[in-house]
Amino acid sequence: MHTNITREEVQRVAKLAKLRFSDDEIDSFTEQFNRIVAYVEKLNEVDCEGVEPMARVGKDITPPRADEPEKMLEPAEALKNAPKKTEGFFSVPKVIGDGVE
Amino acid sequence: MSDTLTENSGASLLSQEVIDSYEPVIGLEVHAQLLTNSKAFSRAASEFGPAPNTNTDPVVLGHPGTLPTVNRGLVEMIVRMGLATNCSICKFSMFSRKNYFYPDLPKGYQISQFEDPICHDGWIEIEMPDGSSKRIGITRIHMEEDSGKSIHDLDPSASLVDLNRSGASLIEIVSEPEIRSSEEAYLYLTQIKSIVTWLGICSGNMEDGALRCDANVSVRKRGNEKFGTKIEVKNMNSFRGVEKAIEYEILRQVELIESGGTVVQETMLWDANLRQTCPLRSKEMAHDYRYFPEPDLPPVAITDEQIERIRNELPELAIARKKRFVEEYGIPAYDAGVLTDSRGTADYFEQATAKVLTKGGDRYKTISNLMMTEVLRELSERKISIAEFPIQPERLASLAELFASDTISSKNMKDIFAEMLTSDKSPKEISEDKGFVQVSDESFIEEAVDAVIAENQDIVERYRDGKTNLLGFFVGQTMQRTKGKANPKIVNQLLRKKLDGVG
Known part of the structure; x- marks a missing residue:
């Protein structure tokens, strides 16, 4: 079974990633995406019946760390890379609405 | 009952009968900010209220090359919450990335949980006003990190970002759509508050955002199995606000359907001043979060022994x-x-x-x-x-x-x-010291009662003629004579006996 990636899908992914491309670049990515997917689709030939989905290699678990605060950055240090700052805040282009999900 | 056709601002044009023919279906998503000392995935302090951008470190700022670590306090607290709400606890629980761009989320994604939340399939009981109780199912409770705060009204040309809250420990408690009225939603939410505060894992304040609630509201004709289209209502910042917003939204949907319209899935914001819900201009593709397993964090494991220890410590x-x-x-x-x-x-x-x-x-x-x-x-x-x-x-x-x-x-x-x-x-x-000790000795009180009766024969006669409300006068006199020490119960008994008994 061959999945076909459309130009629209590439544009959508670009938009989600906040990236802008020329029409030529979109064409080129569409072609490349299709080649990548076709390559990965080879995996469909493997019989995975009864195999648990795996998100990572190895059986590591996260060792939890103590709930103790550590030394933090000085506000001035934290803001050092900010292109714009106002009175201790990062200043960004105006956005409306709450980003809390 | 007949339809009220008069224009009446704030009240519905529909009869109660029509409104009652619909059944509201409500599910709540509650976020609770945990009282951990440090953040969910880094060791920056979690205290609130200091000057902007004082609680940050390279992890919170999302600097390249930094790696998250899981706060043991977060895991302990969410398991406490899960056990208190009768949830099953996942022994291996994975984190996922929820991707979206917003200035108060420097990494461009939020570490959350998607496929296997650490707590699932629980329930809590709410107490109904008639004294009965109702069980509301808990679908899941998962761990995640909070975002920072954006301030839009300080600078007319820019939004200002404070990352103190960014990365703070948060849990999200998702209910089953088993809530059937705005009142039940209120009772459910106050019960959640009671549980988190009793467990000591969250302050439970909605006003300062330590507890936040979004509601999924739909209506269906009574007797119908199929759910109606749901509307997500956000931006409520008080317990009563949640009740009012849901009440408003139920009525809005019923009116829309009754007037021939169709409910379209969207997000509405509650405006506490206007007391109504308003559509949020839907950001295109806002809900395409492209969750995928968090590569920087292996799963959290929790043992039976740990679960039992936490269960035994529950208040x-x-x-x-x-x-x-x-x-x-x-x-x-x-x-x-x-x-x-x-x-x-x-x-x-x-x-x-x-x-x-x-x-x-x-x-x-x-x-x-x-x-x-x-x-x-x-x-x-x-x-x-x-x-x-x-x-x-x-x-x-x-x-x-x-x-x-x-x-x-x-x-x-x-x-x-x-x-x-x-x-x-x-x-x-x-x-x-105050000479308060009350005397219940009957002979002592009787002496005073007899003296009061003897001194006020004229009033005794009026009392016996039927002015029984004069009893208070005798009580007052007796109390005065005993300097307030006589037991008023005994004073009353003796006075009644003597005034009513003789004659």
């Missing part, structure tokens, strides 16, 4: 304690409800009852009365918590005992209470 929760107070101490359900409103007052009550020397319902009721009136009033006037209250529970118990053993009057009790706020003396000492 008795408010709803169970309220029932027990009624059974064990014989106090009214109303009293038990007030006393178990916070863990602190419930603990105080039990510390006091434990110190009562002569056990008995009258003692417990007196302690309860003192707490509900005097103590709670002092706490609210002084804006202090019960932990800071100057009178220790055992002292309140001995005051209650003085009263319940008829040694002092209720007025005396209040005066002594006022004195105890600033004095370390025992209630008995204060009572003696």
Whole structure:
């Protein structure tokens, strides 16, 4: 079974990633995406019946760390890379609405 | 019932009958900010309220090359919450990335949980106004990190970002769509607040955002199995606000359907000033979060031993304690409800009852009365918590005992209470200093009663002619003669006997 990636899908992914491309670049990515997917689709030939989905290699678990605060950055240090700052805040282009999900 | 066709702002044009033919279906998503000392995935401090951008580190700022670590406090607290809400606990629980761009989320994704939340398939009980209880299912409770705060009204040309809250420990509690009215939603939410505060894992304040609630609301014709299209309602910042917003949204949907319209899935914001919900201009593809397993964090593992330890450490929760107070101490359900409103007052009550020397319902009721009136009033006037209250529970118990053993009057009790706020003396000492000790000795009281009757023969005659409300006069005179020490109950009994009995 061959999945076909459309130009629209590439544009959508670009938009989600906040990236802008020329029409030529979109064409080129569409072609490349299709080649990548076709390559990965080879995996469909493997019989995975009864195999648990795996998100990572190895059986590591996260060792939890103590709930103790550590030394933090000085506000001035934290803001050092900010292109714009106002009175201790990062200043960004105006956005409306709450980003809390 | 007939349709009301008159224009009436705020009220529906539909009859109650039509409105009642629809059944609301409500599910709540509650975010609770945990009281961990450090953040969910980094060791920056989690305290709130300092100057902007003081609680940051390279992880919080999303600098390249930084790696998250999982806070043990977060895991312990969410398991506590899961067990308290009868959830199953996942022994291996994975984190996922939820991708979206927003300035207060520097990494461009939020670490959350998607496929296997650590707590799932639980339930809580809510107490209905008629005293019955209803079970509401909990679909899942998962761990995630909070975002920072964007401030839009300080600078006219820019949004300002404070990352103090960014990365703070957060849990999301998702209910089953089993809530059937705005009132049930309110009761569910206050119950969640009660549980998180009793567990000591969240302050439970909605006003400052420590507890946040979004509601999924739909309506369907009663008898229909199929759910209607749901609307997500956001931006409620008080418990009553949640109730009002849902109430409004139910009516809006019923009116829309009744007028031939169709509910379209969207997000609405509650405007507390306008008291209505308004559509949020839907950001295109806003809900395409492209979750995928968090590559930087292996799963969290929790053992049976850890789960059992946490289960054994769980406190008795408010709803169970309220029932027990009624059974064990014989106090009214109303009293038990007030006393178990916070863990602190419930603990105080039990510390006091434990110190009562002569056990008995009258003692417990007196302690309860003192707490509900005097103590709670002092706490609210002084804006202090019960932990800071100057009178220790055992002292309140001995005051209650003085009263319940008829040694002092209720007025005396209040005066002594006022004195105890600033004095370390025992209630008995204060009572003696003030000469309060109430006398119940009948021969002593009878002497005074006889003297009052003898001195006021004219009034005795008027009383016997039918002016029985003059009894109060005799009581007052007798109390004056005994300098307020006579037990008013006995004074009343003796006066009635002598005034009514003779003649």
